[in-house]
Each structure stands twice: as structure tokens, then as C-alpha cells.
Amino acid sequence: MMDMSYFPIFILLFLFSFCKSDDSLTQGKPLYPGNMLVSKGGIFALGFFSPTNSNRGLYVGIWFYNIREPNRTIVWVANRDNSATSTSPATLTISNKSDLVLSDSRGRTLWMTKNNITAEEGANASAILLDTGNLVLSLPNGTIIWQSFDHPTDTIMPGMKFLLSYKDHVVGRLIAWKGPYDPSVGEFSFSLDPSSKMQIVTWHGTKLYCRMKVWNGASVSGGTYPGNTSSVVYQTIVNTGDKFYLMYTVSDGSPYARIMLDYTGTMRLLTWNSHTSSWVATSERPTGGYGVYGSCGTFGYSDFTGAVPTCQCLDGFKSNSLNSSSGCQRVEVLKCGKQNHFVALPRMKVPDKFLRIQNRSFDQCAAECSRNCSCTAYAYANLSSSSTMADQTRCLIWTGELVDTWKVNNYGENLYIRLANPSGAHDKSNLLKIVLSVLTCLLLLMCIALAWRCKYRVKRRKKEIQKKLMLGCLSSSSELVGENLEALFVSFEDIVVATDNFSDSNMLGRGGFGKVYKGVLEGNKEVAIKRLSYGSGQGIEEFRNEVTLIAKLQHRNLVRLFSCCIHEDEKLLVYEYMANKSLDSFLFDDTRKYVLDWLTRFKIIKGVARGLLYLHQDSRLTIIHRDLKASNILLDKDMNPKISDFGMARIFGGNQQQGDTIRVVGTFGYMSPEYVMIGSFSVKSDTYSFGVLLLEIVSGLKISSPQLIMNFPNLTAYAWRLWEDGNARCLVDSSINENCPIHEVLRCIQVGLLCVQEHPDARPLMSSVVFMLENETTSLPAPEQPAYFATRNLEIGHICENMEDSSNTMSMTLMGR
Numbered sequence: 115m116m117d118m119s120y121f122p123i124f125i126l127l128f129l130f131s132f133c134k135s136d137d138s139l140t141q142g143k144p145l146y147p148g149n150m151l152v153s154k155g156g157i158f159a160l161g162f163f164s165p166t167n168s169n170r171g172l173y174v175g176i177w178f179y180n181i182r183e184p185n186r187t188i189v190w191v192a193n194r195d196n197s198a199t200s201t202s203p204a205t206l207t208i209s210n211k212s213d214l215v216l217s218d219s220r221g222r223t224l225w226m227t228k229n230n231i232t233a234e235e236g237a238n239a240s241a242i243l244l245d246t247g248n249l250v251l252s253l254p255n256g257t258i259i260w261q262s263f264d265h266p267t268d269t270i271m272p273g274m275k276f277l278l279s280y281k282d283h284v285v286g287r288l289i290a291w292k293g294p295y296d297p298s299v300g301e302f303s304f305s306l307d308p309s310s311k312m313q314i315v316t317w318h319g320t321k322l323y324c325r326m327k328v329w330n331g332a333s334v335s336g337g338t339y340p341g342n343t344s345s346v347v348y349q350t351i352v353n354t355g356d357k358f359y360l361m362y363t364v365s366d367g368s369p370y371a372r373i374m375l376d377y378t379g380t381m382r383l384l385t386w387n388s389h390t391s392s393w394v395a396t397s398e399r400p401t402g403g404y405g406v407y408g409s410c411g412t413f414g415y416s417d418f419t420g421a422v423p424t425c426q427c428l429d430g431f432k433s434n435s436l437n438s439s440s441g442c443q444r445v446e447v448l449k450c451g452k453q454n455h456f457v458a459l460p461r462m463k464v465p466d467k468f469l470r471i472q473n474r475s476f477d478q479c480a481a482e483c484s485r486n487c488s489c490t491a492y493a494y495a496n497l498s499s500s501s502t503m504a505d506q507t508r509c510l511i512w513t514g515e516l517v518d519t520w521k522v523n524n525y526g527e528n529l530y531i532r533l534a535n536p537s538g539a540h541d542k543s544n545l546l547k548i549v550l551s552v553l554t555c556l557l558l559l560m561c562i563a564l565a566w567r568c569k570y571r572v573k574r575r576k577k578e579i580q581k582k583l584m585l586g587c588l589s590s591s592s593e594l595v596g597e598n599l600e601a602l603f604v605s606f607e608d609i610v611v612a613t614d615n616f617s618d619s620n621m622l623g624r625g626g627f628g629k630v631y632k633g634v635l636e637g638n639k640e641v642a643i644k645r646l647s648y649g650s651g652q653g654i655e656e657f658r659n660e661v662t663l664i665a666k667l668q669h670r671n672l673v674r675l676f677s678c679c680i681h682e683d684e685k686l687l688v689y690e691y692m693a694n695k696s697l698d699s700f701l702f703d704d705t706r707k708y709v710l711d712w713l714t715r716f717k718i719i720k721g722v723a724r725g726l727l728y729l730h731q732d733s734r735l736t737i738i739h740r741d742l743k744a745s746n747i748l749l750d751k752d753m754n755p756k757i758s759d760f761g762m763a764r765i766f767g768g769n770q771q772q773g774d775t776i777r778v779v780g781t782f783g784y785m786s787p788e789y790v791m792i793g794s795f796s797v798k799s800d801t802y803s804f805g806v807l808l809l810e811i812v813s814g815l816k817i818s819s820p821q822l823i824m825n826f827p828n829l830t831a832y833a834w835r836l837w838e839d840g841n842a843r844c845l846v847d848s849s850i851n852e853n854c855p856i857h858e859v860l861r862c863i864q865v866g867l868l869c870v871q872e873h874p875d876a877r878p879l880m881s882s883v884v885f886m887l888e889n890e891t892t893s894l895p896a897p898e899q900p901a902y903f904a905t906r907n908l909e910i911g912h913i914c915e916n917m918e919d920s921s922n923t924m925s926m927t928l929m930g931r
Contacts, residue, residue, distance in 0.1 A: 139214075139241040145206040147172060147198075152179055155245040157369050162204070163188065165295040171197035173297055174206055174216055174225070176247055176262065178370070178386075185391065189247055189269040189372060190262050192216055193225035194297040212239035212259055214251060227251065229259045246369060247271045267297075270373040272347075272364045278306040278314065279358040286359070290375045302379035306358070312470075314351075314360070316379055322407050323379050324400050325518055327351075328464050330495045330508060330527065337525035340396045342385040347371060347396070350705075363705060407466075408518050411441025415462070415519035428516065429457050430533040446534035450487040453535040456480070461526035464493045465519045468510040479509035480530070488513040491531045602665060604688055606681035608635065609643055616645065622695060625745065627761065632691060640691040641676060645684070656761040657685045663760040667733055671725030673748055673758040692756065694749035697811075701744055707814055707847070712854035714753050715811050719862060720887050721755040722747060726804055727880040729757075730797045736766040738795055742803035743784045744810055764795070783817035783828060787872055787901040798874035801883065805869025809833050812862055814847030830870050830900045837867055837897070861890065867897035 137154050139145055150161030159179040162172045166184060174192040181187050193216055198204035202218040209215050212231040216224045229251070231239075239259070241251045248271070249262040263274045268290050270276050277286040288304040291297050302323065307313040316324045329351055339347045345366040352359055364371050370386035383397040400406045401423050404416045410425035411434070417426045427433055427442035434440045448454060471482055476494045483489035495508040519529070612633030613620050622630045628647035635641055646657065657678075664675035674690040697718065700706045710718075722742075729737040739757065746759040762779040775793045778785070786802035788794045806817055809829050817829045826832040836845050842863050843856060865886050871877050876898055878886070886894060 137243050139206070139208060141208045141210070141238065141240075144208075145174075147203060151243045153243045153245045153247075156180065157245045158189075158243055158247045160243050160249060162198070165297060168295040170296065171199050172204060173197055174204075175297070176243070176249060181386070185393075187372075187393070188297070189267075189271060190249070191267050191297045194267060194291075195299055196224045198224060208239055208241060208251070210237075212251065212253065214241060214260065227260045231259060246273050248274070268300075268375050270360070270362060272362055272369060272371055274361065275352075276360045277357060278360055279311065281356050282311065284308045284311075288375045290379065291377045293377050296377075300377050302375060302377065304375045304381060310468075310470075313466075316375065316381060318379055324381070324405055324407055325463070325466060326381060326399055327525070329353075339383055339524060341365065341371060342368075342387060342394070342396075345371075345385070347383060347385075354708075361705075405520065410439055410519075412515040412517055413442040413444075414438070415521055417521045419461070419521055419523050426521070428519070428531055429459060430531065444534070446536065448490075448532060448534045454532055455535060456483075456492075456530040456532055459521075459529045459531060461522055462529040463520035463522060463526055464510060464529055465491070465512055465516040467514075467517060468493075468512055471509045471511060472507075474507055474509040479507075479511070482509065483511050483530075483532070486511070486513070489532065490514065491516055491529055493527055493529050495527065602661065602675075602677050604635070604677035604679050606679050606684065606686070609633065609679060609686055609688070612641070613643055623699075627759070633688075635676075635688075639676075642689045642691045644687040644689065646686070657687075659763060660687060660760045663735075663737060663763055663765070666735065667729070667737070669725060669728045669733070670754070671721045671756055672728065673756040689758070692748040693751040694753060696745045697747040697749060697755065698744035700749070701811065701814060702816055707849050709753075710811075710850075712850045712859065715850070716858065716862070717753065718747070718749070718755040719808055719811055720884070722757060722804065722807065723880060723884045723887060725755070725757045726800055727884050729763075730800065730880050736797070738764045738766065738797060739800050739803075740764060740789075740795060741780050741784075742800055742807060743781050744807060747807070786874070788874055796874060797879065798877045801869045801877045801880060802874075804880070804883070805866045805877075806830065808862060808866035808869065809845070812847065812859060812866065813845045814849065830867075833863065834867060834897075834900055837863065858890070861894065862887070864894050864897060867900065868895065870900040871898045872901040873898075 136143075137151055139151060145151065145161065147162040150159045152159050156179055158176055160176045161174070163175050163177065163186075164170070164172055166186075173194065175188045176190040177186050177188045192206075192214075198216075198218055202220050202222070204216055204218045204224060206214065206216050209226075212229050213227045215226040217226075218224060231253075238254045239251060240254075241249055243249050246263075250258055251260040252258045263271070264277070266274065266276065266286075266288060268288055270288065276288075279285060284306045286305060290300040290302040292300040301319055303317045304326075305315070305317070307315045307322075307325075312329045313325055314327045314329070315322055316326065337349050339349065341347045341364055345364050345368060348363045348365070350361045350363070352361065362371075362373055368385075372384050374382050374384060376382060379400075381399050382395045384393040384395055386392075387394045400409070401418070403409055404418070404423035404425065410416050413428050413431045414425050414433075415428060417424050425438035430445055431442035432445055433442055471479065474482060474494075476496065479492055479494045483492040489511050491512045493508075493510045516531070520526075610616070612635050613631040616629075616631055620631045620633065622632050622642060624630070628645050631643045631645065633641050633643045657680075661675065661678050664673070668674075673692070675687060676690065677688040679686045679688070694700070700710050726739070726742070729739060737760075739760065739762075741759055741762045742757070746757065748756045748758050750756065775795065778790065778793055780789070780803075784803040784806050786795070786799045789799050806829070810816060813829065813833070815829055815832075818827075819829060826835065833842075833845050836842050842860055843851075845863060846854065846856075846859055865878075865883060868886075869877055869883065886892060
């Protein structure tokens, strides 16, 4: 029977739901048993708890507030090895030195943080429980001095950066509960393998229990796992050089998901099912004994690709016995000096006990294993597109037996294993089969050749019709006179093959114009194919306009057009493939913007400026882009910017400097005031758009960001007020604020404000902008107040039907003194 001395504890816990709850803890407001903190959205709670079916006393922990007994789920525990007792009630306070301190009435410290803050520095520190489940202790100036996400117990929450190692030292470790109702430190733990620094593993005490994943060495890598019925969980492993961490995110942003190491040593991905009011394990390792280190023996592997995991033998091996866990042996014995070959096994978690060889290409890695008689397998990864390390390859080789291999669905790589060639007797027995097969193949080839010839004639005829249609469309453009139009042609059938019939798996993105697909044309050339949609507003005129411009323009900061196609109602443009897609996919994504350090952002700013200068001044034509924005700036594998989407561009001839239109095109927020209000556009219109883009790159905010302080309708107004008040540094994106030359950033902000001035004559030409960006010693004029549009988070789209309609969907407010 439970000790009656703990009865008052449960009375307090029963009454806690009637006490007033808050999300913050201050130095003047301690937390007592019966009280709790509840996050702002009512998702998590922090307070005192006693484990179910336990008389172990009281602990301070964090749990899901809306998931009640008996399913209450604890995600973090403070005093897991030092519980409070009913005879000496405990209190959670913030000390004068800004430490969280859990102590009992006898003055005994049960648990505390160690922040090394003086009493003067730590005055008025407070802690807040966030809707992510993170308890954050911070100073009044906002400086975070401690957070529970940096000290997890047995659970990883969505958005938590679980630090595996820092400066090549293993630091992060999850430790399971000792039992289902005992939060104290258990026997199982989860961390980076200190011997290889490449394997994420679980331990049973000091013994290796389960190898969860072998890192491929990339700066950013990951995989996907099923969440609940409406979400997907993404796993990301990030290496920044000093820091190596693991992070999980949920596609629908739900906090009701977690990665937990339970007391049996099983790592589980759990999502909450609101219909059954229970946690559902969508992934777990090990599973039913499969996945435990070496559970399938030597040369065997755990196969997780089926409905039920099983032990299988590697290709070229057979089971040692009826017991599938006893390992496998070779079908043909491998001997030095005898002919052999390598077989590729896809989607494998590679075996343990590998040797990494530095600075090898794929062929060199294969040769390294081939000439070593004892080498039984190798694996290779090329990291040149993502790694920041000096050695941008990963060559692993194995000698002797292969132990602890998996086959999986959602991650893995090719494992090349060495097998002996079939014996001579076996070769002779197959000779007759080979001869008969060759004769049969020759007859089939003759039939196929006849059929192919007929099909080729039909296909060639179709291509000729498509080519004539395209040439007829483009030949009416006076700007393309003298250009080799036939060189731009690609058939619709070739595009269908290149995109796997416009498969969704090859889709790179979509916009108002239609969809963009990745494709591979002849010669393994990777391309991006824009498929204009019927409702995009881009008709034959815009299609001809884009082909005309990009075909005549060549610059390192403009996207290259390889070819185009017209097929019935289809209009398609084939561009060079940009590995990193568009700027907005990094700039406005909190999980990816860390890739954009200041040097990269400044390179993008200068690259876009040079591209615009080429359009305005240095090319054979004078081009006004009219739709410059973050989503139209593409990034190659080295993060070099290239301006794209010339469907709305206009060509000026002779000494023409300005144009007027009743057909306003572009994106709200990026368009200049004179263009929106009276349809007047010039090179200064692009300068305005560039200024908005520059401010977005520096701040990491969209032109109409919801994060802006009230009474500021958009980014230009916010930036101007900060500049005018001498607080321009506050505009800088927090992800780069501490690691950027502030004088260079402030100079960029000033250039951006010069570009968004109300009057076109006050804005600099792009030649002046490039000069100002590349010459730090040149003094800059003071910017005037910009005009800005009233608060509307609305994109006009690429085409407004006329000025009258457009004026009904936007308004302008002039900033004046």
C-alpha cells in the first residue's frame, strides 16, 4: 500500500487545476506545489507532479496541458534524481544570480541551473514557458541565459536543436527513464558515437545497443517520416563546422509530436491521435528485436521495407542455418587473385566498423577497395554541393565481416559489396543458355528496329510541326531578327520524357505563371522547365517577350534560357537548373535562413545590382524588368543570384528613358509609386524594386511582414522610422546580427532607403548603386522619406486588367512631416 505520508502531495496535485495559472515565473513570484505555468496557447504546462502508480515524491516537469490523466505526457524533468518529499515542501524560484533553483523547506537544493550571472546583471530575470514546450530563462533585455531545450531529458520536441557535438566533442545525450513510472536516470541513452563522430546511436550502459543512423557528412541532410494522417515529420542533421545538431519539424506545425527514448531502449517517433486520444508510434527502432546491434548476424541485414521487419542475407550470401539471426555465408567463396565484382545494394544503412579514407573521388574509392584483397565493401558520398568542409567526399571501406546493416525506405545509400565471379563449371553450364539468348535477342532487335523506324518517322513529323509553329510565333518579333531560332527549339515529347510526364516528384515549385519542373535532357543536362498555365495571364505576347529578352541577354547574374516549345495550347520555357531554387525559400524560412550568412547576403545584393545594371545600361537593349522580387531571384549551387521571369519586361529603344501604360503589372509592395498611380515606369522603377528587395535581404522580413510593429504598414516605413531614429541596427535579421560588419550592413540599409525614395529623380541609377555598394569609402547622400502603401497583405498578381481596376485594390499613403 502507498505510504500515507504522500497523501497531502496528491491533495495538492488534485487542487492545482483550480489555482490561477500563468506562463511566466519571476523573482518575486515562486512556483509552489499546486501551482503551475501554462504556455500562452494552452499547449504545455510546468509544475510539480508525481508519477502515476508511484510513491517516489514530487518532481518539477513540463507536460502537454490538454492531455490529461491517465495519458498525461511528461516531456522534461528537472530534478529527476532528487525528488521532493511531503515532509519538506519544495519551491521553484529565480535566485538573485538569475538561476532557477528548486529547494525544499530545509534549505536543501534539489536542482538548479548554473548561469554565472552576477546579482546586478541578473536583477529582474524571468522565465517563460513557450508553446513549443521550451522553458526560457532570460534577462530583462531579452538575452536568453538558459533554456530547457538545451538540456533535454528523454524527449526531443519539434523545433528543438539537439546538439550532438560542439567543436568535435560529444555534448548532447538523451537519457531514458529508469522505468515507466520512475523519471530517474535509466540504463539507456542516445548520443553521437565518440569513436567515429559519424554515427548516431543508443547505448545500454556503456555497450552499443542500436546504431540509429550513419551521417553522410553533408552540411545539411535529412529524411522524412509519416506523422499523423495530415502531417509529415522531417528529420534534419546540420553541421555548421563547430556545431553538429539534430532537429525535427512537423509539416503542419503541430506541437503534438515528439521523439522519445523509452526505458526499454526503443527510440520512438510519436504523434497524438485526437480521435483515439492516444499516442501513435509512426516509427520506432529497434522493432521487435530487429535493429538491435548485430541482431541479424554477420553479412545479414535487418529489412525494414516490408510490413514486418525481417532478417535477410546480403546479395550473394545464404543463411548459415534455419535461424535467421545467426548470420550468413558466401554462396561463392571470395579468394585473393580470383576474379570478382561489386554489386550495389540501394537504401542501406551501412555496416559498422568502417574506415574513412580522405579526399577520394568515386572511382578512386572503388579502386581503393578493389586493390585491397581484404576489402569486402565500400560506400561513397559526394558532398561538393552542400559541404563546408575541406574534404568534400566521404569514402568508407570495410575489411572482414559486415555487421549491423539495415535496409530502409526513407533514407539510406548505396552499399557496394564484393562478390566472387561464378566458377568455371558454372560458366560452361550457362553457355548454351547465353547463345540461345543472344540469337533470340538478335531476332527481337530486328523487329524492334523495324518498329522504331516507323515510330521515328511519325515522331519526326510531329517535331517538324511543333518547330514550324514555334518559329512562326517567334519570327514576328523584330528583336529576334538574325537570331538562330531553330537552336531554341525542343520537342514537347522530349520535355515529357525529361520530366517523367510532368511528375509531381519532379515539381520544383509553382506560382501565378504556372508550375516549374526539374528535368534531364539528352547528355544528362539538368534543366528547369516552366510550364505556363492557361490562367496565368501570360499569353503568346508574354511568351515571345521572355524568349526575345533572355535569348539576346547573356550575363552571369541573369538566368540562361536553353530552349522553348509551343505544343497546341502548351507554352514551355527551358532554363538552366538552379540547385537552390529561389531566394525567398531561404530568406523567409526560419529553418533555412541560417544558410544566408552576411557574406552570402551581400554577395546576392551585389549580384542582383550588377544584373540590373546590365539590363539598364550594359546590354544591347535597355530593359525594364518590372517584376523584381525575392521569388524571381534564383540561386545556383554556390548561392550566386540570377534574375529570372522576364515575361513582364519592357524594351526601350534609342534614347527612350520612360514609358507609360494603362496595364499595370508586377507585385504589390515592390512597384514604385509613380508606376502604381499613373502607370509611368522607367529604370528608376526597377531601382525602387531593388531597394525593397535589399531591405528584405538585410532584415529577413517580407515587405508586408506580420512581425512588424503596429502602425508600420510595411517594411519601407518601418526601415525609415528606425533609420530616422538612429536605430537602423534594429532592422538587421537576428540570425546575422552578431556576425556581420555593422558598418557594411548600415551602408546597405542607407542604399536601400535611397532606392525607395518617393520621387524617381531622387533615386540613384543602378550604376551609382553598384558603385556605392562596392566602394565603402564613398560618402552617401541622406535619403528622403519614402512613400509607402497602406497595410494590405495582397499580391496583385502578374497582370492587372487596367489602371481603373488596379486603383480599386490598392491605396497609397505619403509620409510627410
